[in-house]
Amino acid sequence: MNSESLSNIGLLKEIAELLNNETELDSMLSGALKKLIRGSSFTTGWIFFIEKEGSHELVSYENLPGSLSDRQCEPMKKGGCWCVNRFRKGKLTKASNIIECQRIEQAIEENREDTDDITHHATVPLQSGDESFGLLNVAAPNKTHFTTDELALLESVAFQIGSAIKRILLTKKEQEVALIGERNRLARDLHDSVNQLLFSLTLTARGGAEMTGDEEVKDTFKTIQGMAQEALSEMRALIWQLRPHxxxxxxxxxxxxxxxxxxxxxxxxxxxxxxxxxxxxxxxxxxxxxxxxxxxxxxxxxxxxxxxxxxxxxxxxxxxxxxxxxxxxxxxxxxxxxxxxxxxxxxxxxxxxxxxxxxxxxxxxxxxxxx
Known part of the structure; x- marks a missing residue:
């Protein structure tokens, strides 16, 4: 086993450890991309998430050249490109080589910031099972061809990231379900206890006002009834917020x-x-x-x-x-x-x-x- 293969194994281990410890999507993507760029021959990288309807979002990037990071990365956020279009059509299923970057080409034509001598990039889909989330793209100066080992490394990292994305999304979904369940439980408890007590207090105060002939006492009961009725309305609003019908x-x-x-x-x-x-x-x-x-x-x-x-x-x-x-x-x-x-x-x-x-x-x- 040559030194490059050993280096790649060590890098994959580092990335795997980071992914296993991360629970937030943004920090996970940023951390994995940083380790990939710093531990390989790639000098820049970026990740697109792509929705089912086709729109894409730049969710993470590392060491972008000035031509692509210009105006808060506007060149990366707008327009189409070969890799995104291929992904939308379901024709990008593995790490692909020698892709001219339309975004950099456009930057050169418009005489924008420096491109750091990057003209091409490699791309690989981020997947987990049958689900696809987006693309991982990497590039290096004056490089128009990526070796088989580089593409294999890219696919391995993309597989790890795709699995981590799936895990985090499932965890967040479980948390949302648990939160809804807790809201429903709290709403039931409030309805069965505090809500019923306030309702009883309203009836009691109204009964007290009707039973007494003393005007001061009657006014006091009416004040209690009004306050209880207001509190009951607030409680019903709170229950509705917790469990909206x-x-x-x-x-x-x-x-x-x-x-x-x-x-x-x-x-x-x-x-x-x-x-x-x-x-x-x-x-x-x-x-x-x-x-x-x-x-x-x-x-x-x-x-x-x-x-x-x-x-x-x-x-x-x-x-x-x-x-x-x-x-x-x-x-x-x-x-x-x-x-x-x-x-x-x-x-x-x-x-x-x-x-x-x-x-x-x-x-x-x-x-x-x-x-």
């Missing part, structure tokens, strides 16, 4: 049901054919909850406009009331924890949230999520 029929139906429970009327409008992933639906649902809660507490308006629209590459949600409104300056600190929470949820999946509100003219919350 109607979400199985889509976020719009869930929002309508939640609005009805709050005593609001939701005028809904859906534009385009909308099929949402669970991740997008969860964000839209939580944003809808918080926005409707704010409408109930602060707007003074019961009629809410709710529009969900499918664009070519985005899902747009607009929640509008014509209530009191408030003075909102996006440059200043956010006026409530709820708005901060909405912004963070949307930002975490690459979306944007804007608020347009004026005193006496109502509030419009607009969300745009990548689709």
């Amino acid at each position: 109607g979400l199985e029929n889509g976020v719009v139906e869930a929002a309508k049901g939640y609005a009805e429970m709050l005593g609001l009327t939701l005028e809904t409008k859906v534009e385009g054919v909308i099929s949402l992933s669970s991740k997008i639906e969860e964000v839209l649902w939580r944003v809808s909850q918080e926005a409707l809660n704010n409408c109930k507490k602060h707007s003074g308006e019961k009629h809410i406009l709710y529009t969900l629209k499918s664009e070519l590459q985005s899902i747009d949600l607009k929640i509008e009331d014509r209530g009191y409104g408030f003075h909102y300056d996006g440059k200043q600190s956010l006026p409530s924890v709820g708005i901060q929470s909405m912004k963070e949820r949307v930002k975490n999946i690459g979306g944007t949230l804007t608020i347009d509100s004026q005193l006496g003219r109502g509030t419009v919350i607009s969300v745009r999520l990548p689709y």
Whole structure:
């Protein structure tokens, strides 16, 4: 066994150890790519995730030349190329050699940053069983041909990464299922204990007010009844948030049901054919909850406009009331924890949230999520 083979075995062992210890997708991909580039003859590498509908996302890269990292890696995020197109068509099943990089060719034509003498790259799909996740690409200066050993190393690393991606995705799915189960259990417990106690307190206070002739005592019972009724409404809203009825029929139906429970009327409008992933639906649902809660507490308006629209590459949600409104300056600190929470949820999946509100003219919350 030659020294190069021994070196490759050692590198594969290092990468395997890293992959086994990682639980987060981003750090796993970044760490594996770093070790591959630093431990081999390749000098740069990048990983694309490719969705079933064909769109690709640059999820990790290492030591990209300036021509490809220009403008926050914009040349890598837009447009098509040979390897991505072949992957979409199901014709890229193993490590492939001598692929001219259309992205670098375009950078040269446009006289952008330095290419580090890279013109070609090798590519290999990231797979686990029958599932394909994307591509691992590597390159080196002045290299137009990759040896059999280099391609074998690339395939071995891609196999390891593909298996790790599958493991992490399955683990996250299990965590999501466990979280839903815990939410359902907590919702049941709250409904069977605290909710019932509050309901009993409401009835008791009402009975006490009817039984006494003392006006002060009667007023006290009515105050208790009002507070208990308000707490009961808050508890029902909390239970709904933990276990939303109607979400199985889509976020719009869930929002309508939640609005009805709050005593609001939701005028809904859906534009385009909308099929949402669970991740997008969860964000839209939580944003809808918080926005409707704010409408109930602060707007003074019961009629809410709710529009969900499918664009070519985005899902747009607009929640509008014509209530009191408030003075909102996006440059200043956010006026409530709820708005901060909405912004963070949307930002975490690459979306944007804007608020347009004026005193006496109502509030419009607009969300745009990548689709």
